[in-house]
Amino acid sequence: MELHDVWFVLIAVLWTGYFFLEGFDFGVGILTRLLARDRTEKRVLINTIGPVWDGNEVWLLTAGGATFAAFPEWYATLFSGFYLPLLVILVSLIVRGVAFEYRAKRPEEKWQRNWETAIFWSSLIPAFLWGVAFGNIVRGVKIDQDFEYVGNVWDLLNPYALLGGLVTLTLFTFHGAVFVALKTVGDIRERARKRALQVGLAAAVLALVFLLWTQIENGDGGSLVALVVAVAALVAALVANQAGREGWSFALSGVTIVAAVAMLFLTLFPNVMPSSLNDEWSLTVTNASSSPYTLKIMTWCAGIATPIVLLYQSWTYWVFRKRIGTQHIAADIAH
Numbered sequence: 332m333e334l335h336d337v338w339f340v341l342i343a344v345l346w347t348g349y350f351f352l353e354g355f356d357f358g359v360g361i362l363t364r365l366l367a368r369d370r371t372e373k374r375v376l377i378n379t380i381g382p383v384w385d386g387n388e389v390w391l392l393t394a395g396g397a398t399f400a401a402f403p404e405w406y407a408t409l410f411s412g413f414y415l416p417l418l419v420i421l422v423s424l425i426v427r428g429v430a431f432e433y434r435a436k437r438p439e440e441k442w443q444r445n446w447e448t449a450i451f452w453s454s455l456i457p458a459f460l461w462g463v464a465f466g467n468i469v470r471g472v473k474i475d476q477d478f479e480y481v482g483n484v485w486d487l488l489n490p491y492a493l494l495g496g497l498v499t500l501t502l503f504t505f506h507g508a509v510f511v512a513l514k515t516v517g518d519i520r521e522r523a524r525k526r527a528l529q530v531g532l533a534a535a536v537l538a539l540v541f542l543l544w545t546q547i548e549n550g551d552g553g554s555l556v557a558l559v560v561a562v563a564a565l566v567a568a569l570v571a572n573q574a575g576r577e578g579w580s581f582a583l584s585g586v587t588i589v590a591a592v593a594m595l596f597l598t599l600f601p602n603v604m605p606s607s608l609n610d611e612w613s614l615t616v617t618n619a620s621s622s623p624y625t626l627k628i629m630t631w632c633a634g635i636a637t638p639i640v641l642l643y644q645s646w647t648y649w650v651f652r653k654r655i656g657t658q659h660i661a662a663d664i665a666h
Contacts, residue, residue, distance in 0.1 A: 334627060335620035338401040339603065341633065343596040345397060349390035350461070350499075350592055351585050356380040356387055358507015360427065360454025363447055365504075366511065366526050370440075371657050372519055373447055377431065379514040382651040384431065386644050388424065400629055404478055404619035405603045412472060412480025413464055416487065420457045420464075427453035458503045459496040463487065466495025469545060469595050471605035476612050478619075491544060498541045501534035502565075502591070506584045509568065513577035516656040524572055527580070531569045538565060538587075542594060549598040557594035561587050 359380050367373040399406040410417060426449050434446035470491050473482035508527035512520050542558045550558070568583035599605070603619050606612035620626065 333616075334623055334630065335401070335616045336601075337630065338397070338620070338626055339596075339600060339616045342394060342397050342401065343593065345390055345394035346596075347589050347592045349387070349394055350503075351588050352383075352387035352390060354458075354499075354503040354588055355506040355510040355581075356384045357454045357458040358504045359511060360450050360507075361458065361504050362507055362511060362523070362526065363454075364451045366508070366519070366523060370443065375515060375519060375655060375657055376511060377434070377450070378655055379511060381431070383644075383647060385428065386647060388428075389640070389644075391424075397629070397633075401621055401626060402603055402614075402616070402619045403621060405614050408474060408478055408480055408604055408614060409468070412474075412482065413467070413487065415484050416460050416464055420460050423453040423456045427457075455500065459500045462496035462499030463492045465499075465595055466492035466541075468604055469549065469599055471607035471613075473608055474604065474606035474612050474614065475608065478612065478614055481608075491541075494537065494541050494544070498534065498537045498591075501530055501537055502584075502588065505531040505534045505568075506581070506588065509572055509577060509580040509584050512572070513581050514654055516654045517658075519656065520577075520654075524575070524577070527572050528569065531565070531572065531584075535562075535565050535569065538562070538591065542591065545594065545598055550594075551597070554594045554597040557590045557597055561590035561594065564590060 359376050363373045363376050367376055395406075398409070430446040430449040430453065434443055434450070437443070464487075467487050467489070470489070472480060473486060475481045505527055508523050508530055512523040512527060515523065539562055542561060546554055546558055564583045564586035568580045568587060571577075571580035571583055601616050602613045603616060604614040606614075621629075
């Protein structure tokens with residue numbers, strides 16, 4: 332296997348990790364409006380992801396940096412062609428981070444309510460737009476012979492990509508709901524399980540249609556296996572959720588995300604960004620990659636740094652593993 336193939340796989344792993352981890356905290360942010368009944372419960376939801384949300388975003392920074400270094404042509408075409416939606420995602424993530432930090436800085440109800448609204452929308456918008464972006468990457472976009480995007484933003488809002496956005500939105504919300512059920516006690520835990528069932532059923536229908544569409548258009552044997560695993564894991568996650576096995580449900584919803592993202596990258600390879608105008612103008616792992624020497628240096632750096640990051644992040648989740656409830660929220664910061 333050539334180094335550019337290795338880095339394609341590594342970038343796929345980074346995006347998979349990002350969607351697995353950031354997916355549930357996007358879901359929790361959305362659930363602050365769909366699940367929480369009062370200010371105290373909103374605080375409980377925010378506290379479930381408080382210690383980890385910023386660490387989860389490291390995976391996005393790493394995926395973007397790795398793409399820039401390993402496949403500069405891919406990075407340039409992607410970020411120039413998808414400039415507006417990626418800018419909206421970036422602004423949403425900035426607002427989201429500020430909202431988490433500033434919500435409790437002042438006691439006024441209006442102040443906290445406005446930041447909670449910001450958390451909801453800045454979680455929902457990226458959860459939807461990431462699906463739109465990856466739907467377009469897999470489907471193919473208007474790239475010319477100079478490897479430049481020549482379409483416009485309206486070309487990105489096609490039925491396939493919009494369906495992809497609905498899949499990521501509902502799937503992340505389901506992932507977040509089972510995470511809340513796993514991390515909380517009392518009434519909010521039971522309501523999270525009920526909400527997970529409702530959202531999960533919608534996610535199952537949408538995901539099945541989207542993945543079958545992907546398989547028919549671009550799939551092969553490997554992507555078919557990933558499709559079956561994704562659908563089976565999602566059904567099993569719903570069953571585990573109904574049985575009150577939140578740990579299994581969360582793990583299986585994670586498997587669904589991993590398998591679904593793997594399927595998208597399997598259908599993409601060896602392209603990294605197909606051209607809908609001419610197959611010969613598509614960006615591939617060969618024509619979009621950096622020099623072999625650059626990839627070699629990156630491989631050594633990744634081999635040293637990645638285990639350290641994984642150990643540190645795993646330790647964070649272990650330290651903050653206990654369940655919480657409304658009784659753990661002090662009265663002076665709940666409102």
